[in-house]
Amino acid sequence: MYQTIQNVRVWGTPMENAVSQAVTCAQHGNVVQALLMADHHKGYSQPVGGVVVYDGQISPSGVGYDIACGNKAVRTDLTYADIRDKISGIMDEIAKKISFGIGRNNQERVEHELFDDENWYVYQQIGRHEHDSLKALARKQLGTVGSGNHFVDLFVEEATGAIWVANHFGSRGFGHKTASGFLNLAQGKPFSAKAAGESMDQPPTLLDLDSELGEMYYRAMTLAGIYAYAGRDYVMDQVLAILGATSTFEVHNHHNYAWKEMHDGKEYVVVRKGATPSAPGQLGFIGGSMGDISVIVRGKDSRENKDAFYSTVHGAGRIMSRTEAAGKMNWKTRKRQGGKITPAQMREAIAAFGVELRGAGTDESPFVYKKLHDVLTAHQDTIEVLHTLKPIGVCMAGADEYDPYKD
Template identity: 80%
Template sequence: MYQTIDSIRVWGTPLENAVSQAVTCSRHGNVVQVLLMADHHKGYSQPVGGVVVYDGQISPSGVGYDIACGNKAVRTNLHYDEIKDKISAIMDQIAKQISFGIGRVNKERVEHELFEDDAWYIYQQFGKHEHDSLKALAKSQLGTVGSGNHFVDLFVEETTGMVWVANHFGSRGFGHKTASGFLNLASGRKFSDKAPGESMDQPPSLFDLNSELGEMYFDAMTLAGKYAYAGRDFVIKQVLDILGAEATFEVHNHHNFAWKEEHQGKEYVVVRKGATPSAPGQLGFIGGSMGDRSVIVKGVDSQENKDAFYSTVHGAGRIMSRTEAAGRMNWKTRKRSGGKITKEQMKQAIREFGVELRGAGTDESPFVYKKLSEVLKAHENTLEILHVLKPIGVCMAGENEFDPYKD
């Protein structure tokens, strides 16, 4: 059950800095309701795990820089017994074949019909160079994963022993530049201007949905969503090919996005940053840490789910910042100092949990996240857990990668 703090509906344990951000969001624009899911923590402008429901408006700062970040998960036709002696080699191949890290281009150029989408007209409004360079960047990075908390994982389903594959990433540099450009426009700058330093606590940027900029942003965001879907589809196929497997079931959705949805008999814009849509019957993937279970869930028809505007968590939620966990980075020496978590602690925890790990720094270790079971407990009246997945292989970008394509 949730509690209400300064009109904000809050699930789980309230974090003061995130609640403060949510209150700021509630005081700007045509806001119907602001909500914090149980995995909430401070974000840029709108909290991660935050949901803001607008009447006729959309917020590019609310959607954030990693437009359409999300997950795809598939159940394969393989049983754990068929791969248990090959997991190390499989993870080596995943790390070798799939492009992780910042600014990376795909080793294999991916052709896709989305590059013929009419929505590319938007970028032509800002000049031929902007259009051509953004499309070229998008083509080169389609199917790359990035760094930060983005991953490609293997799981085993606890009740059946079947193998699952899941990934987590968004629209890469294309989405980041799209977000930056529209945030510039919202502040009266040109799309391609270099943005000044940003404050985490600044009020949300807003467009009226029926304005020219509002329509353009919605179309651009939708295109970035198609791009993210295409990238996650491609990466899942790569892993299935490595496994020699087929998908028998899939779940695919965004958690950094804005949707036009009907609630209480009226259409609203629901901006979810680090929050998963969870209407009755709708499936979702919710990831734990590399040392915790993940789950496939289904939204249920309950009053509490209606009160949540059919939203739920997207993960476990951080309890430790990246700098606190891994230390401060000296970019000249490429070394960190002062972190609370050591590599040895992370490696031991992962070994004990039975995970083959490739890449990742201590800022993504299990110690920096809440336990997913505790987070889900706060939402037990809004969802049903269908499948519980234990990670057996985790692949992420290497440590000390700085990713400008913010979550």
């Protein structure tokens, strides 16, 4: 059950700084309701795990820089017994085949019909240079994963022993430059101007959906969503080929996006930042940390789910910032200092959980996240868990583009 704090509906244990951000969001624009899922924590402008429902408006800062970040999860026709002795080699092959990291390009050119999508005309309206450069960037990066908490993971289903694969990333540099560009336009600056950056606690940037700029952003966001889906599909196909497996069941959705949805007979814009749609019967993948379970869930037809505007968590939720966990980076030595979590602690925890890890750093260790069971319990009246998955292989970008385990 949720509680209401200054007109914000809050699931789970309230984090004061995120609640403060949500209250600010609720006080600006045509807001119908602001909500915080149980995995909420402070973000830029709109908290992660935050949902804001608008009447006729859309928020580029609410959707955020990683437009259409989301997950694809696939159950394969393999069982744990089929790959038990091959997991290390499989993870090596995934790390070699899939491109992880900031600004990385795909070694293989990926052709896709999205590059003929009519919504590219938005960028033509902005300028020929912007259109051509963004399309070129999108082509180069399609099928790459990026950095941060973005991953490709192998799981074993606890009840059946089935092998699952899941990935997590969004629209890459194309989405980031789109977000920055529209935030610039909203401030009266050129699209390609240097992004000024945002204060964590500033009010959201809002566009009227029926304005020219609002319509342009919605179309650009839609295109970034198609791009993110195409990227996750491509990466999943690559991993299935490595496994020699086929898909028997799939779940695929965004969690950084703005949806036009009908609620109580009226259309609203539901901006979810780090929140998963959970309409009755709708499936979703919710990832825990690399030392915790992940789950496949289904939205319930319940009053509380309706009160949540059919939204739920997208993960476990951070309890420690990246800098707090890993320390500050000395770019001359490429070492971090002052972090609370050491690589040795992380290695020990991952080994104890039985996970083959490639890449990642202490800022993504299990110690920086809530336990997924706790956040799911807070939403037990809105979603049901269908499949519980235990990670056996995790692949992410190296910490700060290097492997901390080679120190």
